[in-house]
Amino acid sequence: MYYYLLAMSDDELDEFHINEEPCRAKLFDAMKADFDSFGPVSKQRVLEALEYIWSSGQIEKLWGWVVPQAVDLDEVEDKPAYLCALHKKLSGREPPHRDFGPDVELVKSAGPQGVDIRE
Numbered sequence: 001m002y003y004y005l006l007a008m009s010d011d012e013l014d015e016f017h018i019n020e021e022p023c024r025a026k027l028f029d030a031m032k033a034d035f036d037s038f039g040p041v042s043k044q045r046v047l048e049a050l051e052y053i054w055s056s057g058q059i060e061k062l063w064g065w066v067v068p069q070a071v072d073l074d075e076v077e078d079k080p081a082y083l084c085a086l087h088k089k090l091s092g093r094e095p096p097h098r099d100f101g102p103d104v105e106l107v108k109s110a111g112p113q114g115v116d117i118r119e
Contacts, residue, residue, distance in 0.1 A: 001031040002031070002067075002071070004026070004030035005071045006068065006070070006071060013071065017074055018067075018076055019074055019077050028085065031089070031090070032089050047090065049065065050083055050095060053065065054080065055095070063076075063079060066079075066082075066086075083095070
């Protein structure tokens with residue numbers, strides 16, 4: 001969903017500030033357009049991954065799963081608010097606080113079933 005950032009030139013990235021509302025709005029709009037092209041299982045898994053990170057209390061540890069590390073960006077100042085706003089943009093609702101329990105983990109694999117969240 002970060003194709004918008006990956007497609008930017010260096011000059012465009014220099015002018016992109018992730019903590020500024022107009023920049024973030026353009027990013028989230030592009031992410032929503034990509035998200036809307038996903039199938040229902042992939043959509044659900046993306047939302048579950050965001051909910052897991054948001055509810056986990058480990059946002060700093062899991063942050064690399066949210067923002068592409070290959071793109072040189074400003075540090076997101078309010079990571080919980082960013083996650084909440086992204087989830088709301090994608091789903092139309094704020095993420096629920098969920099207790100996923102100790103047996104749930106994120107894994108970096110995507111196959112025909114979409115993003116894999118193992119229980």
